[in-house]
Amino acid sequence: MSMTDLLSAEDIKKAIGAFAAVDSFDHKKFFQMVGLKKKSADDLKKVFHILDKDKSGFIEEDELGFILKSFSADARDLSVKETKTLMAAGDKDGDGKIGAEEFSTLVSES
Structure with a gap:
């Protein structure tokens, strides 16, 4: 499964472009x-599993660095x-990684 199975390719392209500048x-x-x-x-769980590259059940800091590449x-x-900054926003329990529930909360707070 890819992001474009769940999200509009056009929306992804616009969002990636909007944040092209570093920081x-x-x-x-x-x-x-x-x-x-x-x-x-x-659907959020499906997106979480795409972002969880090593299939550990969590999105770790090294995976977060490549989050945009998961979309495009x-x-x-x-x-x-x-x-x-993203890890601090998403890691609600302070264990250094983002679980599926934390990811859902991170998205819903947006």
């Missing part, structure tokens, strides 16, 4: 632009600052 990434705006906010809990192969990597 411009805003997860709240990004999630809204790609259409994640309108998705069901089941030609997207940039997040900067260290952007990655740490």
Whole structure:
């Protein structure tokens, strides 16, 4: 399964373009632009599993750095600052990783 099975390719392209500059990434705006906010809990779980590259059941910090590439192969990597900001926003229990429930909360807060 790919992101375009769940989200509009056009929405993804616009969102990736909006955050092309380094240190411009805003997860709240990004999630809204790609259409994640309108998705069901089941669809959010599917997106979570795409982002969980190593299939550990969590999105770790190294996976977060490549989050944009999960939406579009030609997207940039997040900067260290952007990655740490996103982890801080999503890691509600402080264990250094984002679980499926934390991801759903992160998207819904956007």
